[in-house]
Amino acid sequence: MDHASFKHMRPWSIGRRGFLRAGLGATLALLGSGVAVQAGDTGDALDLSQMTQTFEDNFDSLSVSPWGPGTRWIAHTPWNGDFGGAHFTDPKGDFPFKTEDGMLRITAARNAKGIWQSGLLASVDAKGNGFSQEYGYFEMRARLPDGPGVWPAFWLIGKDRSKATAEIDVIEYYGDKPGAYSATVHVWHRNGKHDSDFSRINVFGDASPTDMHTYGVKIDTDFIRMYFDGKFVWKTKVLPEHRQPMYILLNLGIVDSITKMVAADPSFMFVDYVRAYQFK
16 A cells, blocks of 8 residues: 555556555545445355365465566565565575464564565566466465554455556555554556555454454455455455456565554564465
């Protein structure tokens, strides 16, 4: 969303972290596409028995390289765009990624010069090689860091970015704004138009982001539905740009504001698994 660094990206291919900030309700409402709908129809329930698993990484080990090819993940956005207050780094040793006991740990920390560095994983490379899927259900089970400055996320991007970038932010958690996380659907058009719809998911009053939870999204021809721990929490109508294969990204970002000065150094995001399912 906001705090993006666009020097490596064309203006029409932002793909993520444009100029909105989760929690700024007036700004988001002004730019929103107005397609949010109420819950309640029979398609809102999540039934994995009606789906076939198409992707799974349990992080018993990690297949990652800076740019591929031939690895399950790359360590950058495929369009080479950093965003926020931390640079996403090439994997080296146990930084920023480490797998242990079937869990992925992503670390955000300052380097010797005081510059924040962290980690991002994307399931396709710059040439589009890797995992992507049109429609279905995508889920991450993770334990998030908390406190000012941290910005973990799980999100999808459409493979075809020639005319617009279709983006689905399943979760963005701003440690600056505890108690809820943001789910947002974007279309960044090449002509500068921006369609957006969002919801603040108020679940952390009873739960903690530092506990293990699942964050999921189900996409079909009509709706994009969000889930927390398998329970439906929000939906919005599908726009045409989202009717295409989407690939997976997850990262631990740092908010590019004064709060990064007080963010815990280091900060950690733990990911148990990432999975995807296709409708039978």
